[in-house]
Amino acid sequence: MKTARPGSTVTIEFVIRLDDGSVVGEVGKKNTLKFTLGEGKLLKGLEENIIGMEKGESKNIVLSPQEGYGEYNKELVLRLERDKIPDDVELKVGRTIQYQNRDGERVNFVVNALDENTVTLDGNHPLAGLDLTYEVELVKFH
Missing domain, CATH: 2.40.10.330 (Thrombin, subunit H)
Structure with missing residues (x-):
């Protein structure tokens, strides 16, 4: 089975949850995002965890504030x-x-x-200082 690797253009569906289980953004609505792995347009920890995923695979990716949007300043x-x-x-x-x-x-x-x-x-990012859980599904890649 082919897996996503650096240079792959992928489409993911995702939901971001906070520690209390609440959803960031619209409740129950998944967001769709298309990007090329390795271009650095997403959070590094998120990209690193998508590498190696197969089409249709789902994964929960937990990012600390340091891996996400930084500590609250x-x-x-x-x-x-x-x-x-x-x-x-x-x-x-x-x-x-x-x-x-x-x-x-x-x-x-x-x-x-x-x-x-x-x-x-x-001036802090709204998600600064928070642990974030990304519920990601790799919809397609090429």
Whole structure:
């Protein structure tokens, strides 16, 4: 039987679960993703575990924060005066906005809290600091 190897273009269906069993994203809906193994477009630990899988095979792949989206970094949480945010940016808790850092890079932040004078922004990936279980099925590859 042929197995997926570096250079194989694969299509996977997957669901991501947290430690408490909750699904990241839409409940019960599998996501489909097509990519080439070895190009580094996915998390390394995920790619490494897909190598060697056969078409139709399913596998649970558990990634630690270090293998996933990193540890949660409190230094990426910023509290700013509201007047530092342009008036045309709609501020709403849970909304993702772009903010330009000191180096001129545009970075995505999630609005965590608002009051009349301040905005709290979080630049961590939403899955940072979490153990993730990927339920993966290799649908096809070539």
